[in-house]
Amino acid sequence: xxxxxxTSPISNLAAIGQLILLQQLYGEVIIPTAVYxxxxxxxxxxxxxxAVQTLDWIQVRSVTNAGLLQPLQASLDxxxxxxxALALELNANRLLMxxxxxxxxxxxxxxxxxxLLGILLAAKQQGLVATIQPxxxxxxxxxFWIRDELYAETLRLAGE
Numbered sequence: 001x002x003x004x005x006x007t008s009p010i011s012n013l014a015a016i017g018q019l020i021l022l023q024q025l026y027g028e029v030i031i032p033t034a035v036y037x038x039x040x041x042x043x044x045x046x047x048x049x050x051a052v053q054t055l056d057w058i059q060v061r062s063v064t065n066a067g068l069l070q071p072l073q074a075s076l077d078x079x080x081x082x083x084x085a086l087a088l089e090l091n092a093n094r095l096l097m098x099x100x101x102x103x104x105x106x107x108x109x110x111x112x113x114x115x116l117l118g119i120l121l122a123a124k125q126q127g128l129v130a131t132i133q134p135x136x137x138x139x140x141x142x143x144f145w146i147r148d149e150l151y152a153e154t155l156r157l158a159g160e
Contacts, residue, residue: 001094003026003028003030004092004095005022005031005035005095005096006031006079006083006095006096006099007031008097008099009097009098010022010029010035010039010051011042012142013119015046015047015138016135018129018135019051019055021120021128022057022096022119023055024126025119025122025128028057028058029058029059029096030059030061030086031058032060032062032063032079032082033060033061034081034082035079035082035083036060038078038079040053061086063082063089064089065089068085069081069085076099076101076105080102083097084102084109088109094112094113095111096114096115097114097115103115117150117154120135120154124158131158131160132154132155132160133160136151
């Protein structure tokens with residue numbers, strides 16, 4: 001399975017000590033160079049920085065098809081644009097992304113997109129976590145924004 005990730009799933013899961021869920025769910029996760037740079041620029045105290053520098057199951061790849069990348073750069077930040085372009089280039093099975101505009105463009109391009117909440121739901125369904133409410137609350141405490149309705153719907157889908 002080929003899985004490409006944008007910055008948000010990695011940084012947010014690392015912030016709550018649950019980055020291992022990505023390896024447990026997907027094996028290897030590929031990030032584009034721009035995402036790697038965004039993570040490094042977040043500061044040396046950020047747990048995601050150490051993760052992307054040391055974990056062998058997080059691979060950094062460069063986008064080689066400029067034709068895929070250029071149109072995306074007009075409306076998305078560098079990490080999102082490169083993540084979508086790399087997912088298309090690699091014919092990825094899944095793109096991990098939270099930002100609405102990026103998700104819309106990725107879906108329009110035919111990619112299967114999963115966000116942080118979908119990752120947590122998959123982890124619960126596969127028995128990797130017992131409950132997701134404490135994880136959602138930890139994400140919110142760490143600055144992840146989620147609408148109240150989506151929070152409630154996520155817990156409902158998780159059976160909590």
